[in-house]
Amino acid sequence: MTKGNVLIVHGGAPTAVINASLYGAVTEAKCHPEVDKIYGAIGGSGGVLREEFIDLKHVEEDKLKLLLHTPASAIGTSRDHLEPEDYKAMAQILKRYNIKYVLFNGGNGSMDACGKLYKACDDYGVQVNVVGIPKTIDNDISVTDHAPGFGSAARYIAATVSEVSQDVKSLPIHVCIIEAMGRNAGWLTAASALARTKAGDGPDLIYLPEHPFDEEQFLEDVKALYEKKGGVVVVASEGLKNKQGEPIVAPVFKVGRSVYYGDVSAHLANLVIQRLGIKARSEKPGICGRASSAFQSEIDRDEAIIAGAEAAKAAFEGKTGVMVGFERLPGKEYKCKTKLIPIEEVMLHERILPDKYINERGNDVTDEFVEWCRPLIGSPLKEFISFK
Amino acid sequence: MTKGNVLIVHGGAPTAVINASLYGAVTEAKCHPEVDKIYGAIGGSGGVLREEFIDLKHVEEDKLKLLLHTPASAIGTSRDHLEPEDYKAMAQILKRYNIKYVLFNGGNGSMDACGKLYKACDDYGVQVNVVGIPKTIDNDISVTDHAPGFGSAARYIAATVSEVSQDVKSLPIHVCIIEAMGRNAGWLTAASALARTKAGDGPDLIYLPEHPFDEEQFLEDVKALYEKKGGVVVVASEGLKNKQGEPIVAPVFKVGRSVYYGDVSAHLANLVIQRLGIKARSEKPGICGRASSAFQSEIDRDEAIIAGAEAAKAAFEGKTGVMVGFERLPGKEYKCKTKLIPIEEVMLHERILPDKYINERGNDVTDEFVEWCRPLIGSPLKEFISFK
Incomplete structure (x- = not known):
């Protein structure tokens, strides 16, 4: 050399x-x-x-x-x-x-x-x-x-959603919307599925930016789950778009070339409260996720x-x-x-989540994704106990 | 017995x-x-x-x-x-x-x-x-x-703010507002001060619900710090109130006896963008904090x-x-x-942060608080390195 x-x-x-x-x-x-x-x-x-x-x-x-x-x-x-x-x-x-x-x-x-x-x-x-x-x-x-x-950010969202799901299961009084990073690519949002270790574990619903978001279907899904389980845990990408490909939250304002959007999680929580009359709250760990040691x-x-x-x-x-x-x-x-x-x-070619990793209704990932993703998050998440 | x-x-x-x-x-x-x-x-x-x-x-x-x-x-x-x-x-x-x-x-x-x-x-x-x-x-x-x-939730906010501060220091392009739980009592918000291990470490500003929040003073403080350091880390209580004792975010809507407020962190981030023209974002770990194993x-x-x-x-x-x-x-x-x-x-007597733990300008805690709080968060936080 x-x-x-x-x-x-x-x-x-x-x-x-x-x-x-x-x-x-x-x-x-x-x-x-x-x-x-x-x-x-x-x-x-x-x-x-x-x-x-x-x-x-x-x-x-x-x-x-x-x-x-x-x-x-x-x-x-x-x-x-x-x-x-x-x-x-x-x-x-x-x-x-x-x-x-x-x-x-x-x-x-x-x-x-x-x-x-x-x-x-x-x-x-x-x-x-x-x-x-x-x-x-x-x-x-x-x-x-x-x-x-990716693996570490995926481990963060999976572990965090697992913990929040324990919380919501123990005090099932609201719908909890957790916002995941990834404005165009849903890999990280999808990784929240790794929080599940047995049937019924959260997250209950996963919404990806690759799949057009339908508000009515979302409310229908949340309502059905709330009536069945009480607490519901939803993970939503910060970049959800409607059928027209527009962000589901309107821009709050623009400064120069930058456009600022409201928070998807807060928007969805408000929707649940206003349209369904069900208590809801939003969590947006944001940078806490990518910076987690x-x-x-x-x-x-x-x-x-x-x-x-x-x-x-x-x-x-x-x-x-x-x-x-x-x-x-x-x-x-x-x-x-x-x-x-x-x-x-690779220059500027953005790779999004392929269809085979998204379920048909667009409110969850497939088992194939979970298998692909599992090794990347490292050792198994902590085992928790519940007597409920 | x-x-x-x-x-x-x-x-x-x-x-x-x-x-x-x-x-x-x-x-x-x-x-x-x-x-x-x-x-x-x-x-x-x-x-x-x-x-x-x-x-x-x-x-x-x-x-x-x-x-x-x-x-x-x-x-x-x-x-x-x-x-x-x-x-x-x-x-x-x-x-x-x-x-x-x-x-x-x-x-x-x-x-x-x-x-x-x-x-x-x-x-x-x-x-x-x-x-x-x-x-x-x-x-x-x-x-x-x-x-x-409290000790665990305090450790969570201190460690998380320490990590986010590393992130903001390494990419100092925005003001980052982190929202802490505790609508009336600022103990948890205050505990974010434990993130600091040396001079200049974040958080840069801490706003507590016990101290009347002054928007103009907040913007002044943020502007001065942004001009000095670039990235600024602010920790704000979810329950900030103005001089009149009213929440600084207006109620979004009411359902029965429940009143829902917007997020303080998003509100303050919007304020920084709109009034100062500085990029800002908000993080709201919320339940992730109280549920952290x-x-x-x-x-x-x-x-x-x-x-x-x-x-x-x-x-x-x-x-x-x-x-x-x-x-x-x-x-x-x-x-x-x-x-x-x-x-x-103890029945229903809510204990708030005493004045001796809040600095005069109301944008930080005192050393006395840090000393009181330090043992409760357990072992020292991880040591990080930066060459910046």
Whole structure:
């Protein structure tokens, strides 16, 4: 491999294990004496442009190990919108800092940036290997079986819905609507089904952004369940849309290019109270879910470390313009191998939940989804007891 | 002690450790051969009136131990409104079932019921010892230093705010408003201060229901912090009120006696966007907090077990019309002893956060509060790392 420096950049929203990938990448890079500095960009791609770098090579191992359970991004991240000239500037900065290897960790938007940086380096004749590390709680990155970050967020929503379902079962006086993240892709909302360990366990209803939401059918389903069980637990995606493809909550207001919508969960709870006269409340853990260290899935964390390390290895081996992906091996036991995917195959391609994972009525997932998802959330959830 | 049966009743909203008190009470009762049956009322006081009892005496120990980490109420609970004739009916049911010891676990409302049942038994000449076990996430029960359930809910909000603060620090693009439970008492909102381990850590602002909320001052505080740090983390009580003592969010609608308010967190986020033009979002973990098994405080769980066991002991020793409470002993190291409090001293007396625990500007707690609260949340929170 060529002698030179490494740069790791984080993009987009953090996850519970993005720092575990950072740990994997840094640890792998430290094994190569040809690597002089292992830079982290402070604050994402903006940090690259501002030339805010920290050298992680000599951080003590016990401090570095804190990355394994630290949520969010220890080097910061950003949602900067980059223009073509920004990529040109970045390529020049890389050259100036003798950076030969760039590891770009992020979701769809960041993989787009990763691909564009790769292209820019090529265009301007800057010799840099650019490799993507996938990361998303939404699990909407294409081609890979799943992406680091999803398993932990899935474990969070499954465990949390399991706990809230215990609460609602013990005090069955209301309909409880829990909002899950994922505006276009329902993977995380769907993962709440993993809360169930026996028949009758919550969640009772799951509404996904991929299936047109029908208010009347929703009220019918809730009413029937309330009359049967008392307490009802509903998990709804923050991005539910009606038959016309419009968000079911109207925009509250707009600031510049940003549109702000009301909360789906609060909207649905209000609907239940007003239309059915049944007590309802909403819970919206939101960021608490993607930042949860307590609910890290150990499988997810281990795969995040591997993704970081494999990306570094690939870059050192001369690969560029690729992203590390996961491929599930056939067989009963869960096993995955990594693969390298050409970056243009994943750039901005959003992968939504396929039809086979959604039940016919559109108010639950299929067993096939549960089987696909189960290994990703890690060890079984805690067993609870109820005498009711 | 008199030969007879025991009845345990749960009232009001569950906590993460109410089942630990149940474990303590059942375990203590099992030590006394004079106790024939150890009934749990299925579904709270309504369960008593419906005579829905389960005998917990012969539940295998390994199943019983699941109570120690199972959130919510394993025997159910209720928010039934009881009339004088209900207490009379209860007294008669107790007599019929040869129940000589009633342990009533709950918050202010349940202690009121506990006191009224004690009075009714006395009035109708039914020989029953009635003892209260305190329980509340809101920590609003009088006379006792604190009540089981609070420590775990406090640990949840502190740990969650610590995690969310990591997220906001790493992607400082918005003001994040986290809503804490406790409509009249701000103990839980205040406990979010325990998220801080060093200067600059979130939460940045804490708004309590005891202090009149001033919108203009809030916007001023948020703006100043946003300009300084970028991301801002605010914790706000669900029950914030203005100078006139009215909720800062208008009622959305009324059904019978119930009034439904909008979410304080969403309201404040909207305010920040509309008035300051700064991106903002709201998180409302709600029930996720009181039902969290992962964030049980070990001190809280142990004290919950003790409260259950001590209540049983007191009843067996002939005490009645009392509630078990905690008294903090002087000294540097945290130590508590239990005491018995006459039930009329706690019946429906709501204890709010005293002024000494709120800072002058009303946007934070004092160090004195933090010192008081710290031992209750149990072992130190996880240490995180950031290179930013």
